Amino acid sequence: MSTQTPDTDSETEQPSSTSHQERRMAEKQARKEQREADEAAAANEIQGETVELKVFRYDPEIEGKEEPRFDSFTVPFEKGMTVLDALIYARDEYDSSLTFRHSCRQAVCGSDAFFVNGSQRLGCQTQIADLDGPVRVEPLPHQEVVKDLVVEMDHFYDQMESVDPFFDTDETPDGEEQRQSRENREEIKLSTRCIWCGACMSSCNIAAGDNQYLGPAAINKAYRFYMDEREGENKRQERLEIIEAEHGVWRCQTQFSCTNVCPKDIPLTEHIQELKREAVKQNLKFW
Amino acid sequence: MYEHDVIVVGGGGAGLRAAIAAHEEGADVAIVTKLHPVRSHTGAAEGGINAALQEGDSWQDHAYDTMKGSDYLGDAPAVDTFAQDAPEEVIQLEHWGMPFSREEDGTVSQRPFGGLSFPRTTYAGAETGHHMLHTLYEQVVKRGIEVYDEWYVSQVAVTDEDDPNERDCEGVVAWDVQSGEIAGFRARDGVILATGGLGQAFDHTTNAVANTGDGVAIAYRAGVPMEDMEMIQFHPTTLPSTGVLISEGVRGEGGILYNSEGERFMFEYGYATNDGELASRDVVARAELTEVQEGRGVDDEYVYLDMRHLGEERITDRLENILHLARDFEGVDGLEEPMPVKPGQHYAMGGIEVNEHGETCIDGLYAAGECACVSLHGGNRLGGNALPELLVFGARAGRHAAGADMPEPKIETGPRDDFEREDIGVPVGEPGAREAAADGGAVENPGSDPKAVVEATAEAERERIETLLEREDGVNHADVRADLQESMTENVNVFREEGNLKEALRDIQDARERYQDVYVADKSRTFNTDLQHTIETRNLLDVAEAITMGALARDEFRGAHWRKEHQERKDDEYLKHTLVSWNDGEPELWYRPVILEGDEQTYEPKERSY
Numbered sequence: 001m002s003t004q005t006p007d008t009d010s011e012t013e014q015p016s017s018t019s020h021q022e023r024r025m026a027e028k029q030a031r032k033e034q035r036e037a038d039e040a041a042a043a044n045e046i047q048g049e050t051v052e053l054k055v056f057r058y059d060p061e062i063e064g065k066e067e068p069r070f071d072s073f074t075v076p077f078e079k080g081m082t083v084l085d086a087l088i089y090a091r092d093e094y095d096s097s098l099t100f101r102h103s104c105r106q107a108v109c110g111s112d113a114f115f116v117n118g119s120q121r122l123g124c125q126t127q128i129a130d131l132d133g134p135v136r137v138e139p140l141p142h143q144e145v146v147k148d149l150v151v152e153m154d155h156f157y158d159q160m161e162s163v164d165p166f167f168d169t170d171e172t173p174d175g176e177e178q179r180q181s182r183e184n185r186e187e188i189k190l191s192t193r194c195i196w197c198g199a200c201m202s203s204c205n206i207a208a209g210d211n212q213y214l215g216p217a218a219i220n221k222a223y224r225f226y227m228d229e230r231e232g233e234n235k236r237q238e239r240l241e242i243i244e245a246e247h248g249v250w251r252c253q254t255q256f257s258c259t260n261v262c263p264k265d266i267p268l269t270e271h272i273q274e275l276k277r278e279a280v281k282q283n284l285k286f287w
Numbered sequence: 288m289y290e291h292d293v294i295v296v297g298g299g300g301a302g303l304r305a306a307i308a309a310h311e312e313g314a315d316v317a318i319v320t321k322l323h324p325v326r327s328h329t330g331a332a333e334g335g336i337n338a339a340l341q342e343g344d345s346w347q348d349h350a351y352d353t354m355k356g357s358d359y360l361g362d363a364p365a366v367d368t369f370a371q372d373a374p375e376e377v378i379q380l381e382h383w384g385m386p387f388s389r390e391e392d393g394t395v396s397q398r399p400f401g402g403l404s405f406p407r408t409t410y411a412g413a414e415t416g417h418h419m420l421h422t423l424y425e426q427v428v429k430r431g432i433e434v435y436d437e438w439y440v441s442q443v444a445v446t447d448e449d450d451p452n453e454r455d456c457e458g459v460v461a462w463d464v465q466s467g468e469i470a471g472f473r474a475r476d477g478v479i480l481a482t483g484g485l486g487q488a489f490d491h492t493t494n495a496v497a498n499t500g501d502g503v504a505i506a507y508r509a510g511v512p513m514e515d516m517e518m519i520q521f522h523p524t525t526l527p528s529t530g531v532l533i534s535e536g537v538r539g540e541g542g543i544l545y546n547s548e549g550e551r552f553m554f555e556y557g558y559a560t561n562d563g564e565l566a567s568r569d570v571v572a573r574a575e576l577t578e579v580q581e582g583r584g585v586d587d588e589y590v591y592l593d594m595r596h597l598g599e600e601r602i603t604d605r606l607e608n609i610l611h612l613a614r615d616f617e618g619v620d621g622l623e624e625p626m627p628v629k630p631g632q633h634y635a636m637g638g639i640e641v642n643e644h645g646e647t648c649i650d651g652l653y654a655a656g657e658c659a660c661v662s663l664h665g666g667n668r669l670g671g672n673a674l675p676e677l678l679v680f681g682a683r684a685g686r687h688a689a690g691a692d693m694p695e696p697k698i699e700t701g702p703r704d705d706f707e708r709e710d711i712g713v714p715v716g717e718p719g720a721r722e723a724a725a726d727g728g729a730v731e732n733p734g735s736d737p738k739a740v741v742e743a744t745a746e747a748e749r750e751r752i753e754t755l756l757e758r759e760d761g762v763n764h765a766d767v768r769a770d771l772q773e774s775m776t777e778n779v780n781v782f783r784e785e786g787n788l789k790e791a792l793r794d795i796q797d798a799r800e801r802y803q804d805v806y807v808a809d810k811s812r813t814f815n816t817d818l819q820h821t822i823e824t825r826n827l828l829d830v831a832e833a834i835t836m837g838a839l840a841r842d843e844f845r846g847a848h849w850r851k852e853h854q855e856r857k858d859d860e861y862l863k864h865t866l867v868s869w870n871d872g873e874p875e876l877w878y879r880p881v882i883l884e885g886d887e888q889t890y891e892p893k894e895r896s897y
Contacts, residue, residue, distance in 0.1 A: 062811050080528050080618065092765040096817040097809030101326075103495040106531045106616060108417055109326040125615055146465060147814040153323070166425035167384025177381040179393030185386060192386050192418060196325050230384065 049077040052134035053086055055098065059147050062097075068145075070136075071095070077128060083137060084112055084123035087149075100149035107263060110195030113202070114149055115141055120199035120261040140202035156198045159215050163222040163242055170232035184229045191224040191271060193264040200258035200268055212247040216258035216268040219243055223271040226278065237282075244279040252276075288741060291317040291433070293688045294459055294474040295481060296440045296502060298324030300416070300677035301656025301684075302481035303423035305645075308685030309479075310430050316689070317433040319440055319461050319472060321497065321819070324424045328483055328495040329677065332416025333534035333608065334400065335408035336380075336678075337671040338373035341397065344405045346370040347887065353672060356402045356567050357636075357665025358846035359862065359892040360515065363885035364697035365661040368643045369672075369679050371886075376678035377409055385422040387411050388605065398539045398605075400671045402567040402897065408671040413534045413608040419674060437464040439819055440501070443478060443509050444471065444744035445649055446735060451510030451868070452701040456652035457737040460745045462752070464819060467812025469749050471741035477688030479653040480506055480639060481681065487823070488831040489632040489779075490772035493525055493532040502658040504826035506639045507833070511647045512702060512866040512877075514660040515637035516830065517837030517848050520668055521781050523571035525631030527589045531616045533609055533628055535670040538564040540605055542594040544575070545625065546583040552590070559897040566897035569667045569847040572630035576781050579629075591625035630781055634673065636664040636847065637837070640700050640866060644693055645684025648701025655684040661698070662864060665881075666846020698882065702868055708877045711840050713792045715832055717872035718800050755821060761806030764821040771798050771824075771831055779835050784851040788839040795832045802828060832874065837865040840876055858892050 053073045059065035073090035075081075084102055091098040101111040105124050112123040115138040117131055128135065143151035172178060200216040201207050207215045214222075222243045225231050243249050249272050258268040293309040295302045298320035309316040318324065339349045350370035354361050381387060381395060388396040388410055400408040411418040427434065442460040458473040482502030486494025507513050523544075524533040538544075544564050546552045553559050558574035559566030566574075575590050584590060594602060594609075599622055602610065613621045639654035641647055641661050647654060656677045663676055687693055771794070778791035802825060809817035843857040844850055863878040883890045 059811050059813060061813055080616075092763075092769075096763060096765065096807075097811070099809075099814050099816050103322060103326055103497045104328060104331050105496065105529065106331060106612060108330050108414070109322070109328070109495065111322070111326050147811070150814050157323070161428055164429075166429035167422070168429070169382070169384075172382040175375075175378065177378055177387075177395050180387075180389055181393055182389050182391065185389050188386060189412075192421070193414070195330075195417070196323075225384070228384065228386075 050074050051077045051081070051086060051128050053090060054134050054136045055087070055090070055149070056138040057148055058145050072134070081128045082124050083114070083116055083121070083126045083128060083131075083135065086128055086135070087123060087137065099147050108195055110197035113140055113197040113199045113263070115139065115202070120203050122197060122199070122263045125263055140198060142202050142208040143198070153198060155211070156196070156201055156215075156217070159201070159218040160196065160221060163214065163218045164235070164239055165218075165221045165225070167225060167228070167230070168232050168235040169230055170234065178230045180230055188224050188227050190266050191220050191227070193266055194220055195264060197263060199261045199263060203257040203261045205255060205257065206251050206253060210247060210251060213251045214243065214248055216272065219249055219275060220266060220268050220271050223275055226275065240279060240282055243275055249276050249279065288471045288473055288738065289317070290473040290475065291315050292474070292476045293479065293685070294319060294472050295479045295685075296320070296459060297327070297481035297483060297656070297658075298322065298434065298436065299327030299481060299483050299656065300329035300419060300423060300674065301681035302479070303420070303427050304678050304681030305479045305481055305655055305685035305688075306432050307423070307426055307430065308682040309689040310432055312686055312689035312691050314476060314689035317435060317472075318427070319435045319438045319459065321437065321439040321464065321501075323436040324427070324434060325421060327420060328498055329674075330417045330420040331493070331495065331532065332419070332674055333413045333532060334536040334539070335398065335410035335415050335671045336377055336419070336674040337400065337403065337407050337669070338377040338409060338675055339370065339405070339407055340374050340377065340395065340409070341407070344407055346374070348404055349373065349407060350885065351890070352403050353663065353669060354890045355893070355895060356667055356669040357663070358667055358856065358895055359858070359883065359890065360518070360662065360665030360845060360864070360881055362662050362698055362882040363890055364882060365643050365663045367886045369663050369676060372679040373675040376675060376682065380419065380422060380678065383422050383426050385411065386418050398536065399565060400539050400669070401535055401562070401565045401571070402669040403671070408539065410536060413536050413606045416674065435461070438462065439464055439822075441505070441822055442744050442748055443505050443652060444741040445509040445652070446740055452648045454510055454649045456509070456649050458741040460741070460748045465814055467815065469745060469752065471745035473738055473741050474651065476690060477651045477653055479645065479655060479684050479688055480658055481654070481656045482658045484657045485635050485827070485830045486632050487768075488772065488775050488827050488834065490769070490776045491525070491530045492632040493522055493530050494632065499823035499826050500658070500830035501823065501826050502654060503638050504829040506647060506652065506654060507829055507869045509649065509652070510869065511649055511652065512640045512868045513637060513830070513833045514640040514864050514866050515662060515665070515837065516635070516833040516867060517841055517865060518636035518664070518666050518846060519632060519779075519834060520568055520634040520636060520847050521572045521630040522633035523568055523575055523630050524592050524628040525633070526613070526617045527627050527629050529616045530631045531612055532633065533592060533612065533626060534606070535568070537592060537594050537606060537609055540594070540601065541597055542592055543596075544571070545591045545593060546578045547585045548583055550583070552578050552583070562897035567667055568670060570897055572781050573849065575630055585627060589627045589629040592628045593625035594621060595623070595625070632776075634668055636660070636666065636668050642696035642698035642700050643680075643683065644687040644696050645680055646687065646696065646700065653684040653688050655681045666848060699879070702866070702877060706877045706879055708875060709840050711836055711876060713789055713839070714796055715792060715836060716874045718796065718803070752818065755805070755807050755818060756810055758806035761804040762801050763808070764802070764805050764824040767798050767801050767805065768824045768827060770794065771827060775831055775834070779838055782849055782851065783838050785839065788835055791835045792832070792839070795828060795835065799828055833867040836867055836874065836876055841865060862892065
């Protein structure tokens with residue numbers, strides 16, 4: 001395990017500096033130091049604390065990283081700091097090879113689901129202040145690790161796509177919208193919030209043991225279309241057949257782990273249960 | 288080498304819509320994107336999609352509002368085309384299953400938005416972009432369109448004629464982030480850049496970390512001019528600590544802005560005595576900062592946006608996502624207390640110069656969406672006009688690239704000898720040797736064989752990346768980027784002064800010099816984000832420079848561009864677009880007249896009041 005400290009000498013020499021430029025660089029440096037001092041003072045006022053991160057590291061082609069290990073990073077704590085903020089700080093200040101997916105910083109792109117202190121969470125949505133230290137950050141379990149916190153998502157995407165995740169209506173009115181009741185929109189609303197982060201799939205014991213299980217996210221996607229009153233009848237039936245096949249809804253053992261970790265508060269287990277009921281109803285109809 | 292008819296770079300709204308359109312024209316189309324499509328920043332758009340759908344509204348009114356909002360820097364053919372096509376695009380989206388918010392009768396709801404003369408903003412809660420992005424991606428899956436996700440496009444492969452107008456685009460070069468493979472992608476019919484925003488040039492932005500202006504910068508270095516880059520929108524309601532966006536929908540539904548004295552300043556201090564909070568974004572952003580500067584801000588930094596009076600039911604129904612954002616990213620309960628807000632960089636009105644079919648001056652190279660400048664938004668974009676732009680001009684670019692028969696464009700592209708040029712009198716461009724190792728400029732390529740052009744560009748890219756990886760020490764790109772962002776936010780913000788703009792250009796020159804010594808500490812081929820971010824930082828330098836050059840040259844106040852020394856709009860002098868050409872490392876600034884003659888009317892510049 002390596003413990004890394006801030007690199008204090010981040011300024012580099014300018015190859016062709018003029019005296020004017022030197023002066024300006026000096027002024028800039030002074031401003032930067034002042035700002036850093038101000039920021040440090042402000043941070044001290046609030047907490048004066050640091051947070052210790054223990055981050056999973058792995059890289060198949062770098063010596064010393066082929067075997068997974070944990071690196072520790074000590075990051076200055078600021079009010080409102082998220083796990084993602086702390087990771088970015090560690091990367092930009094200590095080790096630029098620290099690798100993780102992230103983009104929007106506001107819990108909508110679904111890139112930064114990690115295993116934080118033993119639970120699947122979005123890094124950007126998790127406040128450091130809410131966690132016990134040291135904060136342990138690992139890649140999502142039950143998915144192949146590509147590097148550091150980056151996991152292989154292809155299997156997740158394949159499962160999502162296996163439920164025909166697209167709207168397929170029988171016919172649409174010419175030049176105007178289809179009607180949809182407010183009640184029906186309300187019924188599908190929570191299911192449409194999914195951001196494909198993969199937290200649910202990673203938390204699911206069944207998915208861990210059965211690689212072909214569709215998983216909560218894909219079943220929720222099927223629910224989103226099945227329950228939409230605008231959806232065409234043929235496609236509804238086709239999709240129902242997909243989700244009640246061998247590795248579909250009946251695998252779910254209602255452990256609620258997916259529902260517990262979903263960062264968008266989607267009642268995944270309930271949606272799976274509702275589709276089980278729909279499947280039973282349909283089967284009785286044709287019996 | 289990979290090969291397709293049409294290659295779309297970017298998997299956000301514009302890219303997905305373009306790919307669907309090209310596919311419907313019968314093209315073999317592929318999307319190459321540095322993020323998986325559902326990760327794209329279209330998903331963060333909140334407020335809505337403008338389209339004249341209802342009785343009593345008309346495309347002409349939508350066009351008029353858009354032109355007025357642009358402060359008469361939009362081109363009429365783009366504005367008219369946009370307003371005409373928007374309704375059918377919105378209906379199309381609904382037919383694809385978009386979960387729009389609904390009225391009692393089941394029709395799509397529309398709400399008021401800033402700068403609009405009619406409530407024409409369709410929406411899906413306060414997460415319209417998320418639903419639009421996923422709906423479009425679903426249709427891409429349905430059609431089996433090939434997606435190369437987590438492939439980073441770092442160059443376009445373009446022939447090397449001296450005059451950019453004579454160049455052809457033959458494809459792109461990309462590397463597979465996961466494996467490190469660098470490959471050429473030959474595009475038989477066209478390349479469509481749809482890479483989105485450039486907000487990472489600033490340090491307080493609503494934009495994602497991925498919004499680094501890649502498409503703008505690579506088109507620029509291939510010879511396509513950047514247009515109206517100084518026109519940067521600062522959104523008036525972003526959360527102070529993170530830059531997370533609070534939708535204009537809050538004000539559309541009746542949210543109120545207060546200063547520290549509890550005054551409704553938009554009215555009380557005369558910033559917009561008719562429309563108040565629902566004035567155009569540039570007007571509200573300047574009003575907020577003026578309040579702060581005059582000592583009526585909260586903590587000398589922000590103002591309050593209050594929606595409590597709307598009631599829990601309405602808020603939960605139409606703005607629920609705002610409650611989550613305010614809670615998660617500012618620790619504020621929007622039902623119980625007002626939300627702190629301040630202006631933050633939000634949108635680039637400018638970008639890659641294109642015509643109304645998305646064509647650049649380089650044959651076979653297109654652009655659509657935020658990275659493009661058609662020019663629709665001119666000096667200021669109206670809220671709710673970005674998402675329909677993605678649909679309308681994404682679809683048009685896709686169709687045209689796939690060979691659809693379309694009328695002659697009315698907008699001209701590319702430099703011409705008789706256009707007015709301006710020397711801004713401050714050093715810009717690539718310092719020292721143009722053949723710098725980290726340069727991403729045009730490469731010499733062999734003749735006109737398209738595949739050879741793509742392969743030569745790929746080979747040059749392999750060498751460039753090899754050089755970056757071989758350096759054992761040097762400058763960390765993150766330091767260069769942080770200084771650039773800080774200078775841009777300090778000097779090229781809502782209020783602009785000549786001295787600050789010149790300082791920003793000097794900072795950018797410094798940053799360019801330091802970038803010559805940049806190195807990548809991570810030597811792995813596997814998922815090397817260090818390398819990717821290093822290349823992105825280079826792109827940010829180019830776009831930041833063009834933004835600042837345009838801001839320094841435009842001696843007037845128009846739309847989002849305010850200059851301390853020139854606080855009035857100068858229609859005699861500045862009814863013209865600013866263009867910046869890379870010019871092999873010595874950027875050149877020139878102008879093209881605005882087109883105000885539309886389909887049915889000529890737009891007469893009027894005083895812009897709200």
